[in-house]
Amino acid sequence: MTSTTDGTAGTWYEDMVLPVLLDVGRKRYGSTMRRLLSDEGFDDLPPLGPRLVGGIARNGTGLTEFSAALGTSKQRAGQLVDVLVARGYLERRPHPEDGRRVVIVLTERGERAADATRRAVDATDAALLAAVGPDDLATTRRVLGALAELDSDRA
Numbered sequence: 803m804t805s806t807t808d809g810t811a812g813t814w815y816e817d818m819v820l821p822v823l824l825d826v827g828r829k830r831y832g833s834t835m836r837r838l839l840s841d842e843g844f845d846d847l848p849p850l851g852p853r854l855v856g857g858i859a860r861n862g863t864g865l866t867e868f869s870a871a872l873g874t875s876k877q878r879a880g881q882l883v884d885v886l887v888a889r890g891y892l893e894r895r896p897h898p899e900d901g902r903r904v905v906i907v908l909t910e911r912g913e914r915a916a917d918a919t920r921r922a923v924d925a926t927d928a929a930l931l932a933a934v935g936p937d938d939l940a941t942t943r944r945v946l947g948a949l950a951e952l953d954s955d956r957a
Contacts (some may be wrong), residue, residue, distance in 0.1 A: 831876055831922070831923060831926050834922045835919055835922040836921055837922075837952060838922040838925075839918050840916065841921070845891050847886075848873065848882060848885055848886075848922060850882055851885075851915075853868075854868055854879075854882060854914050855886070855916045858906065858908055859908060859913065859919075865906065878927060883906055886912070890911045891911055891912035892906050892907065892909060895907055927939075930942075934946060
């Protein structure tokens with residue numbers, strides 16, 4: 803508990819700026835994810851690896867979409883793919899309709915890592931739901947969605 807400007811007791815987060823709170827929340831998801839991934843033998847995933855592996859598992863996110871979502875270059879995203887291929891999480895295959903293109907798919911190891919990533923997110927989501935309830939969680943999603951939409955590049 804902290805003291806608010808009117809002298810009443812408040813919570814530790816009331817005086818925190820939103821970027822700090824967002825970072826703390828992201829770190830909670832990340833630490834749960836790293837712990838579970840490590841426990842299951844996926845401790846060699848680079849920092850953005852779970853996000854790419856999870857994105858491919860959920861919706862087949864390609865390199866272009868991934869680099870756009872992260873706000874990074876295709877080159878940097880391609881380097882991450884190279885690492886994940888070398889470590890056995892992804893493989894490149896010829897595009898079924900265009901021989902000049904390549905598709906990136908999860909290997910069996912990548913599918914297991916994506917499953918572990920999903921379970922870590924679900925565990926944190928469940929803890930958050932238990933802490934704040936469904937209405938506040940829905941409000942949080944709406945507010946974060948609105949924040950994401952403030953980005954003019956997404957409009």
